[in-house]
Amino acid sequence: MNADECSAAFEFFNKTQDLFLIQSVREATRKRSGTQESILDYIFTNEDNLVDNLQYLTPLGKSDHVCLVWNYIISVEENTLKQKKYNYWKGNYEMINAELKSYYWNQMLMEDKTEDAWKKFKDILHKTIENHVAVITIKKSKAASRQWMTKATRRSISKRNMAWRKYR
Numbered sequence: 001m002n003a004d005e006c007s008a009a010f011e012f013f014n015k016t017q018d019l020f021l022i023q024s025v026r027e028a029t030r031k032r033s034g035t036q037e038s039i040l041d042y043i044f045t046n047e048d049n050l051v052d053n054l055q056y057l058t059p060l061g062k063s064d065h066v067c068l069v070w071n072y073i074i075s076v077e078e079n080t081l082k083q084k085k086y087n088y089w090k091g092n093y094e095m096i097n098a099e100l101k102s103y104y105w106n107q108m109l110m111e112d113k114t115e116d117a118w119k120k121f122k123d124i125l126h127k128t129i130e131n132h133v134a135v136i137t138i139k140k141s142k143a144a145s146r147q148w149m150t151k152a153t154r155r156s157i158s159k160r161n162m163a164w165r166k167y168r
Contacts, residue, residue: 025043088133100128
């Protein structure tokens with residue numbers, strides 16, 4: 001942030017940080033020959049990965065602002081009455097530890113890029129959990145399956161409203 005601490009831009013930036021907002025626009029949105037490119041348009045969300053497939057399209061008419069088009073991800077619960085989950089309380093952790101110790105992690109992960117190493121580690125961990133942790137089926141009530149707003153969403157909205165009132 002290149003702004004004076006007393007400026008409106010600095011105050012705006014601090015508010016977005018205080019509210020834990022995530023800014024999705026990463027490329028310049030104002031482009032004019034002979035001037036420095038800059039980001040003048042923002043898309044703020046309170047959760048990561050809600051903005052998908054953000055596209056920077058050519059400006060309309062004689063404008064020097066690019067057009068932004070994106071998909072907004074809305075999580076919708078499946079309308080099923082049974083859900084499978086791992087019963088971690090009854091996991092065989094001795095077998096999990098033994099299996100994870102059997103890998104030569106340094107050899108496996110040192111040659112990979114960080115993202116590839118993480119994916120490889122995560123895949124091995126998930127397979128190990130599948131092998132040594134029992135799966136249980138949870139029955140959901142019909143009312144819960146019809147509910148469109150999850151508990152996490154309600155909590156998020158409540159926290160955001162409390163934070164908003166604090167700074168108003």
